[in-house]
Amino acid sequence: MNQNELKKLVGEKSVEFVEDNMILGLGTGTTVRYMVDALGKRVQEEGLHITGVTTSERTAQQAKSLGIPLKSVDEVDHIDLTIDGADEISSDFQGIKGGGAALLFEKIVAINSDKVMWIVDESKLSPKLGSFPLPVEVIPYGSKKIFERFAEKDLNPKFRRDPVTKELVRTDSNNYVIDLYLHEIDEPHSLAEYLINQVGVVEQGLFLDMVDTVIVGRENGPEVIPVNR
Numbered sequence: 057m058n059q060n061e062l063k064k065l066v067g068e069k070s071v072e073f074v075e076d077n078m079i080l081g082l083g084t085g086t087t088v089r090y091m092v093d094a095l096g097k098r099v100q101e102e103g104l105h106i107t108g109v110t111t112s113e114r115t116a117q118q119a120k121s122l123g124i125p126l127k128s129v130d131e132v133d134h135i136d137l138t139i140d141g142a143d144e145i146s147s148d149f150q151g152i153k154g155g156g157a158a159l160l161f162e163k164i165v166a167i168n169s170d171k172v173m174w175i176v177d178e179s180k181l182s183p184k185l186g187s188f189p190l191p192v193e194v195i196p197y198g199s200k201k202i203f204e205r206f207a208e209k210d211l212n213p214k215f216r217r218d219p220v221t222k223e224l225v226r227t228d229s230n231n232y233v234i235d236l237y238l239h240e241i242d243e244p245h246s247l248a249e250y251l252i253n254q255v256g257v258v259e260q261g262l263f264l265d266m267v268d269t270v271i272v273g274r275e276n277g278p279e280v281i282p283v284n285r
């Protein structure tokens with residue numbers, strides 16, 4: 057199976073956990089796209105009643121096109137379950153997210169969810185976080201100063217640019233993303249605290265102690281891993 061087939065496998069598996077009348081957080085990314093397709097199918101074919109809380113314009117557009125009713129995080133009193141992708145998951149189930157520049161809304165939705173599920177193909181697993189560049193969302197004003205501070209601290213920052221237009225990437229909140237090329241993160245909790253305390257940083261992509269279930273797409277089928285936290 058190639059990577060896209062593994063993504064489809066976990067996307068389809070994850071919607072088996074969706075029950076009637078749930079309020080569901082819908083993540084962002086290519087894996088989530090398969091999940092939203094499968095969810096739309098259940099809504100259309102089984103008449104499943106759900107309310108989606110999306111984490112990006114992209115996911116909102118897809119969900120709307122499939123007839124999934126949506127509300128914003130401020131319009132619901134709880135979220136039963138959020139299903140999202142991840143860029144890297146360590147052996148102790150900490151994660152890096154934000155490869156699709158949706159980390160801010162993804163984190164807001166995740167921390168307001170009763171349960172969080174990540175769906176990934178097996179290439180996303182690594183013993184220790186850091187091989188995927190860590191995204192940091194920053195306000196444009198003063199972002200050069202933050203960049204310089206990160207460089208002085210040897211965090212290897214790089215502004216994210218669109219690969220085609222070479223323009224700086226803007227998030228749904230019109231902010232920039234600085235990716236930190238760290239290779240290995242020894243102390244994710246202290247790094248997360250340092251980053252979030254920098255004035256001008258809106259959010260950072262370490263998703264720590266947040267996930268309840270991981271579904272990993274493997275050659276021999278999806279593996280559902282409950283996480284104790």
Ligand code: 5RP
Nearest residue numbers: 085086087141154155156158
């Ligand atoms: C977007 C994210 C995505 O969940 C992450 O990038 C995984 O994406 P994909 O499923 O396309 O590999 O964090 O901000």
